[in-house]
Amino acid sequence: MSVPAAGGWGRSVAVITWPFRHGLRVPGGRLIGQVYAHGAGLVAAKAAHCAALGEVRMTMALADDSQASVSAAARLSGVHYQVRGHSVFKDLNLSIERGKITAIMGPSGTGKTTLLRLITGQLQPDQGQVSVDGVDLAALKTDQLYALRQRMGMLFQNGALLTDLDVYENVAFPLREHADLPESLVARIVLMKLQAVGLRGAARLMPSELSGGMARRIALARAIVMDPKILIYDEPFAGLDPIAMGVVLRLIRNMNQALGLTSIVVSHDVQEITALADTVYLLSEGRVVASGAPASLHNSQDAMVRQFLTGGEEGPVPFHYPAADYLQQMLSQEVPQ
Amino acid sequence: MSVLVDWLEMLAEQVRQWGRFSIFTARLFAVTPRALLRFRLIVEQLNNTGARSLVIIMLSGLFVGMVLGLQGYDLLRRFGSTEALGTAAALGLLRELGPVVTALLFAGRAGTSLTSEIGLMSATDQLAAMEMMAVDPIRRVCAPRFIGGVLAMPLLAAIFGLLGILGAYLVGVVIMGVDSGQFWSQMRSSVELKDVVEGIVKSVAFGLACSSIAVFEGYYAVPTAEGVGRATTRTVVVSSVAILALDYMLTAALL
């Protein structure tokens, strides 16, 4: 096992590229951390650390991913969901293919964030079924759901960094909570992830000292620190400058290709998504209105798809939230109820 | 008719709130043993809630004690027994004023900051992010704050009582000229263990009430700026009423 380059993903990926599961044992036999890892970052760093310090002996069981036989990483069938009487989804059907990058697009307020929260079990559908890795989320107990979430990473729309911890501690947070690792190893993993998003130098800044785009990149580093199998990005490109955008774009693609991750990306950026995604779902008014490879959507003659891809206000996809007739409301003296 | 409907709705909301609170405290207690293992987090919160309330508690204790010295002196002088001032001040502070005033100040100083902190964390998706990282926010965020508050309250009440007695001594003995030896000896001979126990029981009970209310209000705050503001206000109101009601019940039970 070779020592991973501090450079981050690119080279550490070369060390091991198949999914496996492993545990670290100290000579006494106490399990000090069990990490279900899909790839290289954490595992390679652990291996390097063990080799370097000799303080832990590693036992590694290479096993095929037991769930690999189930083709869809996540599936929603017949999902209905309402918030305060407003129906967000009516009979939504959608499946996320394993190992692929799936993009979710749709006008603002169609429920893309809500969809992600359904997939991660933060919200429960009123009707219908959400399953991840072939398991129905509704059937899971809290600790089973938490175990599942350790294999998922999610980038929140606004970053959602913990404001009382600095950048370094934010990225280290999942490691500290789930794996009892020596500090030198935590540092190595954290710095590797920070390097991947180009913010290693910002390790000791507080979240309040970061710009929006920086906070998002830190949140991305935190989302990948446990080497999840499914990565969920809620608008990863919003507010990034072109360079950071390119970096994040490549990062998403590299992690997906090299580690066989399943990625779900919510975004409005038609160009980026075209370059990145294997499959696109276009949502509108609580349903999937179009889906397929980006190229097929570009060639589509469907008015709805054309409108979204070209950005027209008039068309079948409503730009406006449901409302009374504009002219009538303006002419009457009434105030919105 | 509609007034009646409004009333019933309000009542139903109160019942729902009680239900939520009971379930929340049950979950809080359930995770407390595991949270206790994270010693560093609790020390952090002891510093946050306890140490930062220290100045206001000490100042208030001193002034309350001084007022007690003055009022007590005036009252006892009418019966010609000013030497009992030490006893009067110590009993008042240990059994009533210490725990109650400390708890009220604690609700205003530490309770509000707990509520707004947790409420803002939820408004900025931090609690949701924690859940996504498979970390239970009740265990990681609420429990250490709750435990810190429960531990801090009796300590703060003790400090308040100490400073109060010092205040009463300053006014009674140094200014009004009560005999110093009598002040202390009377206090020592008539204050019993039972009085101290009453003070401790009360301050622990208030600590449990204040901390759980503050943490609950923050956790269930409507995740907006306005919602967090309201929750913070509610923390003070609900805690204060709870403290006074509990005080009556405990006094009756322990008498």
Ligand SMILES: Nc1ncnc2c1ncn2[C@@H]1O[C@H](COP(=O)(O)OP(=O)(O)OP(=O)(O)O)[C@@H](O)[C@H]1O
């Ligand atoms: N707590 C809530 N109360 C009421 N309505 C809500 C609530 N949360 C979401 N909604 C509604 O659900 C719908 C979907 O919201 P969601 O945040 O999922 O949209 P989105 O597609 O992610 O939008 P954006 O692209 O702007 O992030 C919106 O119409 C919103 O009004």
Ligand SMILES: [Mg+2]
């Ligand atoms: Mg959204």
